[in-house]
């Protein structure tokens with residue numbers, strides 16, 4: 001699990017004033033609070049006194065009070081009050097960790113750093129927006145999966161499972177074709193752009209591309225587990241941000257945001273959510289099966305061309321860790337430009 005990145009903690013609407021919300025990210029218990037100015041802050045969900053989860057306590061104005069001995073903590077993590085203290089001041093060391101927080105695209109993002117990358121150097125990734133500046137509507141779905149992060153990310157960069165796992169919506173095996181995709185490198189990821197894409201004649205794509213016109217798509221993968229996709233047909237623009245987030249060593253959550261700038265008046269959001277939930281549930285089923293099959297020993301056959309992106313993902317992790325460690329003369333693990341072929 002990689003530190004030095006923004007991670008999705010939960011949907012913005014789930015964090016309410018006066019209701020501490022417990023989440024976990026990278027095995028770290030975190031409590032989210034919304035203050036009176038509607039800003040969200042994130043603290044380590046473990047009291048500095050004897051470790052009781054602060055989320056079991058209660059919010060008092062813009063601070064949170066532990067329910068065991070009543071220690072009270074500010075948004076900065078500083079301990080403001082120790083009720084049982086007879087005299088003297090609250091020791092400076094009696095504080096909890098606080099995390100940088102942003103709200104964007106309907107999600108609460110928390111930055112998880114370490115000594116080598118304490119503060120974020122860039123904002124969280126954003127849902128790609130239309131180049132003409134037109135307004136989009138968007139909706140979002142989260143599905144937790146009992147699978148380790150690496151297996152979940154492998155599936156984000158894996159074209160070969162689509163006809164088998166998602167055949168109902170996206171592809172059918174009997175229409176599988178040879179694909180040739182050109183990839184370019186991104187600072188911590190890679191990109192492929194396809195022009196003149198002809199989508200299969202399934203209902204999802206008939207809705208997106210009337211008359212099944214040719215589309216232009218871009219797909220980016222970025223560490224730690226971010227898949228950004230855009231689809232353009234004339235002035236119609238749709239985008240997907242699909243993110244894998246490691247909650248614990250054993251559980252990874254898949255969070256998807258879908259946006260579109262057409263038919264904004266139509267009540268499409270629930271159809272999009274149903275489609276997204278079905279798709280992610282198909283991924284959940286296969287990933288939990290994969291986890292079962294890998295309990296005793298890890299089987300990883302990644303020697304084939306369509307598994308190249310999974311290999312890049314693993315090399316990018318090492319590249320990021322080496323960068324943080326200040327290793328000199330690092331070579332980017334993704335070729336500047338290369339073409340991969342597969343049949344889906």
Ligand code: FES
Nearest residue numbers: 047049050066069
């Ligand atoms: S454990 Fe929180 S105040 Fe004692």
Ligand SMILES: [Fe+2]
Nearest residue numbers: 155165166283
């Ligand atoms: Fe999938």
